[in-house]
Amino acid sequence: MSIKVQNISKSYNKIKAVDAISFEVNEGEIFGLIGPDGAGKTTLFRILTTLLFADEGTASVAGFDVIKQYKSIRNCVGYMPGKFSLYQDLTVEENLTFFATLFGTSIEENYDLIKDIYIQIEPFKNRRAGALSGGMKQKLALCCALIHKPKVLFLDEPTTGVDPVSRKEFWQMLKRLQQKGITILVSTPYMDEAALCDRIALIQKGSILKIDSPQNIIEKYDKTIYDVRAKNIYQLLIDLKNYPSQYSVYAFGESIHYTDKETEFDPAALEKYLEEKKHTEIAIRITIPTIEDVFMDL
């Protein structure tokens, strides 16, 4: 077991940020903490990286206890915090050298691990970190978190504010790191990234709502979701919300995901209702749920 969390709780004043959370991450696994801002993801990261004490519960990382053996943990984990926290006034290369030196290693020693990522920022190695674009900063931060060849990598919202292309490339990098035997705990508010993890925990308001593989979470979802389309999407949203037996109505890109309270739901009746509301180009069909559908129903 690479990470073991048992009944961890943490409060700030009266607010319970993390409420009796337990989960385990297997060695070599990519485990995702999926949830919005304020769910408790960062607090959990800080406890596991030994930067914060939990009020209750125990946790271990790479076999070491987060309190009694915190120094051992610090040597064998890499942590990329959500907020960019490298030295803005040092250059790309200086930052990397600095972190390598802290851990008693050198860029050369573990170069193979960071090579794929580092070659993308190498043309800017003499640029100050503060002057890099968002995507470049993220790559540098990942290099710095990897330079001592950690056993476990903690990535706190590494893709927040990152464009879809860079996000895709970032996940390809994570897959390559996983193949090199590194265990990865990653958090994200992007539900589409959940599908790229081996297992995920859906987390909200300090509690875990569900832990499973993304496929299982989707397969076990028991409601039928209808994909509804019409020409005027905004009016469609309003009219669907006024349909008497509606259970949930959510915009999903160019269509609307609709679920009904009744087990005997008849899509033809809904279509008739929409026709009466003067909708055109109406299309109703059953669709496969996404992690986002499941999350919103929890």
Added chain:
Amino acid sequence: MNQEKIITVKNLTKEFGSFTAVDSISFDVYKGEIFGFLGANGAGKTTAMKMLIGISKPTSGEAIVAGFDVKNQAEMVKKSIGYMSQKFSMYDDLTIKENITFFGGIYGLSRAQIKEKTAQLIQELGLHDVADKLVKSLPQGWKQKLSFSVALLHEPKIVFLDEPTGGVDPITRRQFWEMIYAEAHKGTTLFVTTHYMDEAEYCDRVSIMVEGKIEALDSPKNLKQKYHVDSMNDVFLKLARNVEAP
């Protein structure tokens, strides 16, 4: 859609030394339109947006926003627009009422107007119980909705939303877009940047910036047809770095 132009951009360019961040972009935005302004990190979106809201001077080219020239009438531009970003929305250490009063003052509203708007806003958002609480005590989702309403206090013709939904939970994100839709229906123009490609589908038209230039501009439907893909995410992947969709 009404074809009255709210933004007219012609050959707008911004150079930083030898680096051209925004490279002669041209486009129009119409009244009541939801205009999605997309691009990869570092493509020049923020620089372009800064010029449009009057806080950065173009190197060359011109932009007329809400009837004013961003070069010579920057102050008038600032007064005529609303702006909200995820990074800066409101003062955490002021109460909800204090924030509304403060921004009302900044936007040049009279005391009577501020009073009226405050009451209206608190009513509409259902914030009676928390009106005198500090903004930092509000959940993130409420903050976003409130700061959107605050950006609309002075009834601007156009509102710039810079990644308004980053990190917000999926339900709040959708509620936020319903507010955007409703505002567009009233005739306000919404200029939105986002990294959520499902949100790009909600826009009337979308532009995609690549390396300082506007590489594509059309409705989501037409863009998908043009690039023979099923989603805006795939359009983006194709354009932004010539990456083939998976």
